[in-house]
Structure formats: structure tokens, C-alpha cells
Amino acid sequence: xxxxxxxxxxxxxxxxxxxxxxxxxxxxxxxxxxxxxxxxxxxxxxxxxxxxxxxxxxxxxxxxxxxxxxxxxxxxxxxxxxxxxxxxxxxxxxxxxxxxxxxxxxxxxxxxxxxxxxxxxxxxxxxxxxxxxxxxxxxxxxxxxxxxxxxxxxxxxxxxxxxxxxxxxxxxxxxxxxxxxxxxxxxxxxxxxxxxxxxxxxxxxxxxxxxxxxxxxxxxxxxxxxxxxxxxxxxxxxxxxxxxxxxxxxxxxxxxxxxxxxxxxxxxxxxxxxxxxxxxxxxxxxxxxxxxxxxxxxxxxxxxxxxxxxxxxxxxxxxxxxxxxxxxxxxxxxxxxxxxxxxxxxxxxxxxxxxxxxxxxxxxxxxxxxxxxxxxxxxxxxxxxxxxxxxxxxxxxxxxxxxxxxxxxxxxxxxxxxxxxxxxxxxxxxxxxxxxxxxxxxxxxxxxxxxxxxxxxxxxxxxxxxxxxxxxxxxxxxxxxxxxxxxxx
Amino acid sequence: xxxxxxxxxxxxxxxxxxxxxxxxxxxxxxxxxxxxxxxxxxxxxxxxxxxxxxxxxxxxxxxxxxx
Numbered sequence: 001x002x003x004x005x006x007x008x009x010x011x012x013x014x015x016x017x018x019x020x021x022x023x024x025x026x027x028x029x030x031x032x033x034x035x036x037x038x039x040x041x042x043x044x045x046x047x048x049x050x051x052x053x054x055x056x057x058x059x060x061x062x063x064x065x066x067x068x069x070x071x072x073x074x075x076x077x078x079x080x081x082x083x084x085x086x087x088x089x090x091x092x093x094x095x096x097x098x099x100x101x102x103x104x105x106x107x108x109x110x111x112x113x114x115x116x117x118x119x120x121x122x123x124x125x126x127x128x129x130x131x132x133x134x135x136x137x138x139x140x141x142x143x144x145x146x147x148x149x150x151x152x153x154x155x156x157x158x159x160x161x162x163x164x165x166x167x168x169x170x171x172x173x174x175x176x177x178x179x180x181x182x183x184x185x186x187x188x189x190x191x192x193x194x195x196x197x198x199x200x201x202x203x204x205x206x207x208x209x210x211x212x213x214x215x216x217x218x219x220x221x222x223x224x225x226x227x228x229x230x231x232x233x234x235x236x237x238x239x240x241x242x243x244x245x246x247x248x249x250x251x252x253x254x255x256x257x258x259x260x261x262x263x264x265x266x267x268x269x270x271x272x273x274x275x276x277x278x279x280x281x282x283x284x285x286x287x288x289x290x291x292x293x294x295x296x297x298x299x300x301x302x303x304x305x306x307x308x309x310x311x312x313x314x315x316x317x318x319x320x321x322x323x324x325x326x327x328x329x330x331x332x333x334x335x336x337x338x339x340x341x342x343x344x345x346x347x348x349x350x351x352x353x354x355x356x357x358x359x360x361x362x363x364x365x366x367x368x369x370x371x372x373x374x375x376x377x378x379x380x381x382x383x384x385x386x387x388x389x390x391x392x393x394x395x396x397x398x399x400x401x402x403x404x405x406x407x408x409x410x411x412x413x414x415x416x417x418x419x420x421x422x423x424x425x426x427x428x429x430x431x432x433x434x435x436x437x438x439x440x441x442x443x444x445x446x447x448x449x450x451x452x453x454x455x456x457x458x459x460x461x462x463x464x465x466x467x468x469x470x471x472x473x474x475x476x477x478x479x480x481x482x483x484x485x486x487x488x489x
Numbered sequence: 490x491x492x493x494x495x496x497x498x499x500x501x502x503x504x505x506x507x508x509x510x511x512x513x514x515x516x517x518x519x520x521x522x523x524x525x526x527x528x529x530x531x532x533x534x535x536x537x538x539x540x541x542x543x544x545x546x547x548x549x550x551x552x553x554x555x556x
Contacts, residue, residue: 020540021540036514102534102535168500172534173525174524174531180519190509193505199501205497206497209501239532239535240536240540241544242545243542243544244542245532245535245536245542246532249528249529249531249532252527253524257512260512261512261516264505280498312545315548317547337529376547388550390551
């Protein structure tokens with residue numbers, strides 16, 4: 001076991017280098033902490049919405065007396081709270097932090113970043129409130145009413161630009177693969193969002209084109225916003241924690257460029273069987289199947305980077321989460337590519353299988369990796385250890401068990417549902433009733449996830465409080481126990 | 490869908506083309522700047538004196554206290 005004092009940050013022999021990294025960490029600290037706090041707030045709120053929606057899907061009368069808690073609204077509030085609240089805030093925190101570190105460029109004028117972050121969350125609060133009060137649009141993934149979206153777009157522009165600025169003023173010529181992923185995602189997301197808003201909400205194209213734009217957008221949010229950010233985090237943290245370079249840097253570059261060039265066609269597979277030109281759907285299917293290439297490449301690369309050091313993975317809270325996410329990435333992507341095939345899609349389309357798939361991607365892959373990112377980032381920003389190892393374990397097991405139950409229940413149940421729907425002899429109502437046990441299993445999985453999220457939130461705010469007390473007592477420089485060590489040595 | 494309404498899809502296809510062109514352009518830029526050479530060195534840029542190669546940099550809090 002290596003000496004943790006040497007392996008932790010801020011313990012370098014060289015003053016100048018230490019100042020450099022800690023200067024970068026300090027430069028982004030207030031903004032990153034703000035984004036993590038907001039992300040956790042949205043995560044908890046989104047979990048409440050999720051539980052409500054999950055219970056309602058098998059017990060429709062539950063909380064049915066309140067208009068703002070009807071299934072349609074709660075479900076969309078859940079989606080937006082998680083996608084734009086939890087996921088995007090945590091991306092701003094972890095993604096910008098990794099970007100600044102890799103560019104060796106401190107974030108300048110951090111006040112603007114903080115204010116932009118506040119506006120992002122105000123915009124989102126207005127949006128989610130609008131959804132609950134019945135103002136939502138009918139477009140999936142773009143439900144936020146139009147009075148909130150300009151604020152979101154504007155504040156995003158102010159946030160995203162910091163990553164680009166850090167890249168512009170980077171030190172050294174090398175661009176690490178994580179920087180590629182983050183930089184690309186920072187460009188892709190605003191493009192997707194603005195184009196979709198304009199073509200669907202502000203100056204609506206014809207109906208069919210709207211649906212093409214809708215799924216181009218919705219699928220690309222997953223593939224060109226969440227996925228690159230999570231992969232960037234994994235590519236940074238796996239070698240960083242293990243202290244060993246990535247197995248094949250060549251493969252990582254190949255993976256990035258194949259994603260960048262081929263991914264954006266894939267979303268059309270959501271419209272298989274829909275009233276759009278068949279060649280467009282075929283192109284979407286081809287692009288979806290081609291995604292097997294970057295997925296296999298990333299999977300092999302991550303696996304080989306870890307081989308021989310499995311024990312270290314288990315000993316590191318960060319890597320437990322990141323590796324869980326990385327394995328899920330391979331699984332969910334292979335399943336996703338096969339779901340794009342017409343014969344498979346005939347069964348899975350319009351069933352809970354798709355819902356299971358979405359959570360497999362956004363939760364088991366993206367969210368788990370981001371949890372890992374937070375576990376690595378916070379001690380370095382606050383210069384203070386996580387207060388409870390037990391809570392980290394509760395968090396991990398709650399989430400790992402919960403999401404596994406959810407994905408298995410929804411995908412097995414969804415497959416059966418799809419097979420039954422294809423059988424004309426089974427009445428439709430019977431098919432619906434047969435899904436109920438699987439939907440109850442999903443509600444149970446929600447309880448596991450809730451326990452995990454509560455443990456995470458508790459540990460985080462405890463740490464924040466402890467760090468505040470520590471700083472008040474001893475000044476902000478080093479870990480409390482480490483300063484003793486250094487003075488003894 | 491009528492044949493003429495294919496024109497509705499032109500903006501979308503145009504965007505796909507722009508997307509593709511930007512990506513290819515960025516790939517060209519990166520190869521010009523030597524990003525696709527000397528992969529071994531590039532893979533090591535994440536390590537610094539503070540968090541050097543060969544040292545594990547994360548573990549559960551209780552493990553730290555033992556040291």
C-alpha cells in the first residue's frame with residue numbers, strides 16, 4: 001500500500017508544481033462546489049419525482065388528487081431535473097475541473113462562472129415549476145416551457161465558454177483524450193439545444209421533420225453530451241488513480257474520433273416504423289451499429305488498463321464507481337446497437353425495455369462515473385478527507401443493487417411485454433396488467449437508489465461542514481493530519 | 490410523405506453535413522498539430538510531480554488513517 005501522504009495532492013516535494021495544481025484547484029473551487037451542491041439538490045428532487053412516477057405507474061391512484069402530481073407532469077419533471085439539473089450541473093463541476101487541470105490553466109474571473117451557474121439553476125427551477133404547473137411542451141426531452149429556455153441557453157453559453165477558454169490558454173502542446181471529449185461536448189450540447197429549440201419550438205418545421213429533429217436531439221444529448229463527459233472522466237480517473245497510463249492511447253483516440261464522426265446519425269433509430277423516409281432510418285441503423293466500434297475500443301482499453309490491479313479498484317471509492325460505469329457503458333451500448341436493428345426493435349419499441357435502456361445508460365454508466373468523479377475531486381478541492389467510508393459503501397451498494405434491479409426488471413418485463421403485444425390473441429389490457437409485477441420491482445429499485453443518494457448527500461454535506469470548520473481552525477493549506485506529518489518529518 | 494416534402498429535411502441533412510465536416514476538420518487539425526504521434530508520451534501527460542506515475546492516488550478514508 002503506497003503512502004497516502006505522498007500519493008495525495010499538495011504533497012509534492014516541489015513547491016512550484018504544488019502551487020500550480022493547487023492554484024488550479026483553488027481557482028475553480030467555489031464554482032465547482034456550487035455546481036456539486038446544485039447537482040445533489042436536483043438529484044434528490046429528481047429522485048422524489050422518480051419515486052412518484054414509478055409508484056403511479058402500477059398504482060395510478062397514488063397521489064392522484066393533485067393536478068401537479070399527475071403522471072405526465074411528474075415524469076417530465078423527473079426527466080428534466082435529472083438531465084439538466086443533476087447531470088448537467090455535475091458535468092459543469094467535474095468536466096470543467098478536469099479540463100482546467102489537464103490544460104494546467106486556472107479558471108479566471110470565476111465570479112462570472114458562478115453567476116452563470118446561478119442563472120442556469122434559476123432557469124431550470126422556473127422550467128421545472130412550469131412543467132409541474134402544466135405549461136410543458138409536448139416534445140420529449142424539450143418539455144421546459146419556452147419562457148425558461150432562453151435563460152438556460154444564455155447561462156449555458158457563459159458556463160461552457162470557460163472550458164473553451166481553459167483550452168485556449170492551455171500550457172503545453174499535448175491534448176489528452178479527455179480534453180478532446182470535454183471540448184467536443186461543450187460545442188455539441190449548445191448546438192443540439194439551440195437547433196432543436198429553433199426547429200421545434202420557436203419556428204416549428206413540419207410535423208415529421210419535428211420528430212426527426214426531436215430524436216436527433218434527444219439521442220445526441222445522451223451520446224454527445226453525457227457520454228463524452230463520462231468517458232472523459234473515466235479516461236482521466238482510471239489511469240490517474242491507478243498511477244498507470246491508459247493501456248492504449250491509440251485506441252482511446254480512435255474511439256473518440258469514431259464517436260465524433262459517426263454518432264450524430266444514430267438517433268433516428270427511435271423512429272423505426274415511423275412515417276419518415278426509409279433511407280433516413282436505414283442510415284440511423286447503420287450509424288447505431290457502427291457505434292459498436294468505439295464501444296469495443298473503449299471497453300478493451302478500460303479493461304486492459306485495470307488488469308492486474310483489481311484490488312486497487314476495490315480499495316478506491318472513485319474507481320469502484322467509475323469501473324461500474326465503464327462496464328455498464330459496454331453493456332448498454334451493445335444492447336443499444338442491437339435495439340436499433342429492425343427485427344429487435346419490433347419487439348422493444350413502445351415497451352418498458354426502452355425505459356430500462358435509458359436508465360442503464362444515464363444511470364448505470366453516466367451517473368456512476370460522475371459519482372466517482374465527485375469522490376476524487378472533492379478531497380482535492382476542500383483539502384479534507386471524506387468523513388465516512390461506511391456512507392460511501394452504502395452509497396455504492398444502494399446504487400449498484402438498485403440500478404441492477406431496475407434495468408433487469410424493465411428489460412425482462414419489457415421484452416415479455418413486447419412479445420405479448422405482437423401476439424394478437426392476448427388482449428391489450430392483459431398485456432398491460434402483466435407488466436405490473438415488473439413495475440413494482442422498479443419501485444423497489446427506487447428505494448435502493450434513494451438510500452444510496454441519501455448516503456451520498458449526507459457524506460457530502462458533512463464533509464463540506466467539516467472542511468469549513470477545519471479551515472476556520474487551521475487555515476486552508478493542507479490536510480489536518482498531514483501538516484503534522486510534515487512538521488515531524 | 491410526398492416526394493416534394495423531402496425538401497423539409499434539407500436543413501437537417503445540412504446540419505448533419507456541417508457536423509461531419511467540423512469533425513473531419515478537427516481531426517485534420519489534430520493530425521497537423523502532431524496529436525496523433527508519440528502516443529506513449531501523450532498518455533503520460535496526466536501525471537505530475539504531485540500525482541506521479543506509479544502511485545495509487547485514491548483509497549477509502551479509513552485506509553488513510555492507518556498510515
